[in-house]
Amino acid sequence: MKAVATIHDDDFLYEQIAARFERQVKEGLLKPGDKLLSVRALSREQGISISTAYKAYVELENMGIIEARPKSGYYVKFSPSRFSKSPAVKPPLTSTGQTTIAEMIATVYQHMPEESVLKLSRASPAMELIPLAKLNKSMIEAIRKSPSGNSNYEHLQGNISLRNQIAKNAFNWGGNITGDDVVTTQGCMEALVFCLRAVTKPGDTIAIESPTYFGIFNVMLSLDLKVLEIPVSPEIGLDIDYLEQAMDKVDVKACLFVTNFSNPVGSCLPDERKKQLVTLLTQKQVPLIEDDIYGEIYFGKTRPHTCKSFDREGWVMLCSSVSKSLAPGYRVGWCIPGRFKEQILNVKMMHTISSATPTQAAIAHFFEAGRYDLHMRNLRRALYTQCLRYMQGIAAHFPPDAKVSRPQGGYALWIELDKSINAFELYKAAMQHNISIAPGQIFSTDGRFTNFIRISFGMPYDDLVDKSFMVLGGLIKALQFCAEI
């Protein structure tokens, strides 16, 4: 006769039972489509509590091995990719309750370079969208052009040809600048870090969007900055009135906003509201760090303006890079720091001496050879198509109550699922199928977007993506079902 399980034994028990089922499926004793015992029957059969039986099934669902069909019961699932990978490289199945947001981010992004994982969590262009042959040609020509093969230290402010090209392109967003206004950096992330270091000190409060790219509040934490989260909606973008009222109460030392196609929401602040924001911050003499990394990825007729284009007194520090448009791995970014140029140069000198010479020279050459404009036209067209296809795929495979953002640019769909869904659990279950999505929790400091996920449409919508959507839809339905019973 079995003793009543203690909580500890209980944990052990449900895992044991789940493992046993897993083995049976693996060995073909249970086949896709087989119906399992009901929770109650399993409880009776094994002499375990109903709660332990439930937990065993939920675990199996999270692992993608079984599925719950509403008002019918549990079935062994069909999943072609199920056993294609050894479990050793999977993220550990820890409880969400004990997982900090930093740990979630690390979990989500540590598997990024693995070839076998379908990266729906990565907001950057797929290999197919990068003009690789031309980029390589630019690298090789830049080496040949330079008497030093680009092996020497670059100027602290950055490659002059690249800076001039960035200034030339600024025309598209309404900018009237010269190459001397630009400082190059190692990607947009370093530009943001330099801006923050230039205008803040530890303990300062910075206003950011909510939800926002986790990298942004991560760097805030790392620089000992406090964050004030300003709501952003898919429709109207940043809530400037909320910001203004908050600034009366809190001493905000700087703002850091993604004004065009904010990540993950995808909203674009209209020109009038950009002007309003710049006027407000200029009047209060508060620097605006404008992350414009998605600005070039617009689906409309014209490139949206930036706040920088309305900046008369130099309070806007625009940051961007080629990571979303051309070559993430080149780590070529820049900053147009307005009145804070000297501070930025100081921080850059102290932290890195100079940015890498060959990569800057290659991107400068790519621009100068006139390869950028054509590439961007192609890229935008491809991404817009992919965006629409992804939305269709979600409509076809996700539960009908899933709400999807309608981005006008950028790389990401922001999806609200049923309130019962824990997105990090969904992430873990999806990873069992080698599908990586970005759980909503990592887009705020307090993990509040528990039932949201971000899906990036950087990859062409092919069969693999379609199947993944089927799997994801199934997992969401299963999780939803579990929560209901």
Add this chain to the structure above:
Amino acid sequence: MKAVATIHDDDFLYEQIAARFERQVKEGLLKPGDKLLSVRALSREQGISISTAYKAYVELENMGIIEARPKSGYYVKFSPSRFSKSPAVKPPLTSTGQTTIAEMIATVYQHMPEESVLKLSRASPAMELIPLAKLNKSMIEAIRKSPSGNSNYEHLQGNISLRNQIAKNAFNWGGNITGDDVVTTQGCMEALVFCLRAVTKPGDTIAIESPTYFGIFNVMLSLDLKVLEIPVSPEIGLDIDYLEQAMDKVDVKACLFVTNFSNPVGSCLPDERKKQLVTLLTQKQVPLIEDDIYGEIYFGKTRPHTCKSFDREGWVMLCSSVSKSLAPGYRVGWCIPGRFKEQILNVKMMHTISSATPTQAAIAHFFEAGRYDLHMRNLRRALYTQCLRYMQGIAAHFPPDAKVSRPQGGYALWIELDKSINAFELYKAAMQHNISIAPGQIFSTDGRFTNFIRISFGMPYDDLVDKSFMVLGGLIKALQFCAEI
């Protein structure tokens, strides 16, 4: 009749007079070797004070136009490079008294990439010493080898081939590590910043050497860290007893030392003392950030050990790069962070996402192709020869009381001049001849090394360097003479 000049007019007057002489020299009215009026005679002739007359001559000396010959008077100097450049690109002649150390550093290094300046201030290999053809070949082959042309994000920890090669090379300094112990960075400077960010918080005190590379205390200031300067002598290196005593009084959170061929002094901590240092810090559980950037540039028979090689408990974080050995502009560096690996990866993720892919791949290829060992043998031989030639040149042209360090590796000579010499004034005077030296002031937080200069022997000793030494020697003698009268 002239009125007695006020202080303001006086400033104006000596500049006017100096400018008149300059014009006369330029127009050939005064020729090299011509003797000028004595200070007293000039004062009488122009109806100006003796002090104004002195100032005019000192200004002309600083500009390198005239020279003072002891017990003889002032003469027009011969200097072939005198008028080869327009003055617009020269650093402004501000008074040292009002120049902060940060400003001095900025002044010294802002002209670095200019082709026309002879860079005796740059501690890195001259173009002639870089195996450019092979390096370019490695870059091109690395692009061809990669299906993504190295355009994609690299793994957070860094290129795996590169990390394995770094681990393999570690054998030479007594290291027993694998590629998994290595994290790549954007040059050694970023590695140091990551280490500091990983183990300190603002307000902490860090022990550093004195004198030390200005970049090190610069980054301390930028991270709001306090520094405790530990003396280092050319003979015995770091004063570990001083450190131990200081640590009893001050709460030192970390140490940052250049253990091999410290910059600028060039000393190398003997193995026994390295062991002693590691034992001390391990016992006190204080991390040692070991900057080993010059370790490969040894003139003796074997590569010196590192503190890391005596580190049993992971308290040593070794930082290095290829900037001094292969390609400064590639910005490829690394860190071997011992027990702090997770913290370093966190900081790296928050600040840069990943290091540039193409440059890491190219350096990895260079190593793998077996090109590194041969190159380093050649480089070391060339640098040792240059070091000796530079010392000869200094002996030939500098005043006999100049004391020169005898480095056993690295790139720099540390030269003590007569106490009356202000090295930053010497720097400014030398820049008039397009010669850039590093003034001693920038190697401590309080500018205490006022009569020291650092001269780097990265460039082959050719006629141009020889002539520059002649010019420098003349300037030093002139400054010394001025101080005496």
